[in-house]
Amino acid sequence: MTPGTVAVHGAREERNIIQRTPASMVALALLTTTLLGLGATPANATSAEDTLFDSAQLAVGLDPVDAQALDQGVSVKVQNDEAVAGFGDFEVGIAPSADVFSTTVLPAGIRVMSRIDDGAESTDFRVDLPEGATLIPRDRGYVAVIGAGGTRIALAEIEEPWAVDANGKTVHTSYRLDGDILTQSLHGSDIAYPVVADPTITVGLAGASEGPGAYWNMTGLQVKIISAITVSTLGTALAGGCVGAGKMPSVGWIIQGLCSFVGVPTLQNIWGGVTSIFRNTSVQNTGCYQVKIAPVGMRLHKVDRSNCA
Template identity: 30%
Template sequence: MSIFVVALLPAATTASPALAGPSSTVERVSTAMAMAGVSPTADRAKVTADGSVSIDNLRPAVSLRAGTQTVRAEVQDAAAAGSSTGNGTRVYGDVARNTDFAITTPGPGTVQILAIMHRSSASNTQRYKLDLPAGAALTPVGGGYLITGSGGTVIGTVNEPWAKDAKGRHLPTRYEIDGTTLVQRTETAGAEYPIVADPRITIGLGVYLNMWGYELRATAIAYLAAGGAGLAVACATASRLPSPLNIIASIACTYVGSNAVKYLFRKAVDIYNSNQISDGTCYQIKLGNTGDRWKRVSASNC
């Protein structure tokens, strides 16, 4: 999975920090994240893929590989910029007018790209050039896209984006496709800077759902309380399911159909009934594989 995050910083009323120093860039990125109340950690029921990640040292760009499949995302028309690492984050100073970028890897197969705009004169539109595998295409789904291979198999996704300002308010944001470029536009009128927008992109030969033990336990209990095997589960009406089933189903339905979603619920009940759930342990199941089960994995997946 890879994640793009876009952040805008306010117009300065005093002299702004110099853009040249990598250490000051790291500090500005960290400040922007803190002010917007966003961290590079994933939300509940994190989706991961088994692709590998390679971050460019000189340009804000990243490649994700799974087997013979490669997806590359690069900030379009970005000037070459030196980078440094701070707190696990690689930063790129003064990439565009009043704009820094940063890339971090918050988990396995996961990348997060931050665009930091320091003044209102910086564009609120981010353009990411995508290089997809031969024959692959972007298929609209909800506010995002599926990345489908030449045979129609889903090899990744571009999840629906969101944006928040410094007060935690959600802002209107959307994707557009311009040729091979993914464009994100965020409406900033009336917002308080910094603004953080977070679309997500995944690629992998396998796509996995990850949950902490306490989340998995809650899912099993909710499924049983809602009727268990007799509960009707349909992706088209996933949002109507009781919480947290609605959240899990909505995430999983991005990748698989209704029967596969119901299967992962049943497997949650199986491990719950076996008394093998530890609240502080991360559990994982491969989406779309009806022979899989919830199993313990490294905490970094959650």
Template identity: 30%
Template sequence: MSAQLGSGTVQVPSDLTEGVQIISENDKSVIVSLPFDEDADNAVALDNGAIAFPGKDSSNAVIVSEVGVQMLTTIENKSAPTRFDYEVGLEEGQKLTFLNGDVVILNADGSVELSVAPAWAVDANGSAIPTAYEIDGSTLTQVVNHVDASTAYPVVADPVWIAPWVFKCLLGLGLSGPQITAAFASGTIWGGLGRAALACVTGK
């Protein structure tokens, strides 16, 4: 499935092992492999526009909007893992790193190609679950500490990969990098940016 991401494109495969490809407006490409993709069933289109990949103890879903790509992991029970790896295929010169506490992909010239909203996870009652990101080379790991007597399953966790042109536009409006990524930490693709994000997408 191909979907527009503002002025870029996202390719969501029917077989999750092929990875989700995020292509920017300047034709730079980043491929993200989702957790436990080898155990996922083939893609299923949901009524809300998400592309779901059912699994056993956890499952994946991908939602594409004008401002970014939301990669949902649904943790079904306490037997599920607590570490979820996102393997990132980078172009030459790019690196996955922390910048001012945020996860970003940097180009060789130091510019931000893609940024990730802060780690977020909630259980079935809407209670926040402790979670954080780790980076090892080109692998982004979301650690979700869901194994607790008070946890109500399923638990949902979701890195949001923010479109680079939206990120740059919001910087141009005077927002800082941490303000932008924090706004996307609300668990929704639009986060707390509202009209500002809309203006960056539509040019109005």
């Protein structure tokens, strides 16, 4: 592999520094031989930018080396001006507006770092979500979720932000979301430029007990109601598609919401495993619980109430 090559869906041998040319701010330099013809200016793998991004990650205790293997089912790619992390059929993308940015591949996602130059107090990132998904605040970051009839499916997470200045000093930073634009702002004085600022995307939830994937969140009462629906009952309802499932008494709106996301075949395949987990778990009506559905997890986990709709 030639230096700077981006491995599709995996790790890279050298850091991927992306730099926009002054002549064309829409032309980006991905360090791949196939993209060098776009009029972009690649940064050398031993350049100041390379050192800047590596040093910033080390300053906050992060490994600057790309993961050599991805978690099962996870895909990661850098294409055009966007970094994308996916699991199965869903993908979440981050497109930085900065002239120079870099990425580090993680086992379950990708770290997207922008260089903020002298005098600037913020940088923007466009967030591309699956159809129907929205970002909701979680701690100092965001979770990408899809509503499913009063329950929530968590698809991915944008972890809390960090920023490091040219002296290796951490800078107080925060996010603000406006539509699909995520703005990361710097706070404080005596900041040495350039600054490295980062949103990290992970599929599923960062640190989730059963690894990357899609997680279905619901109350204990909803768990009890859903667990009563047998595979055969669901199969009969699904003869009319997701809309047919929506006509089921008590739970139709929940099942239709889930079906709209995973589709009829997948819903039929996972239902037995999911409801078996539900029936074998003691829950409290007002508690909030989470089960992995893509792929099906091993157990139901009690989580913070903020995870439920």
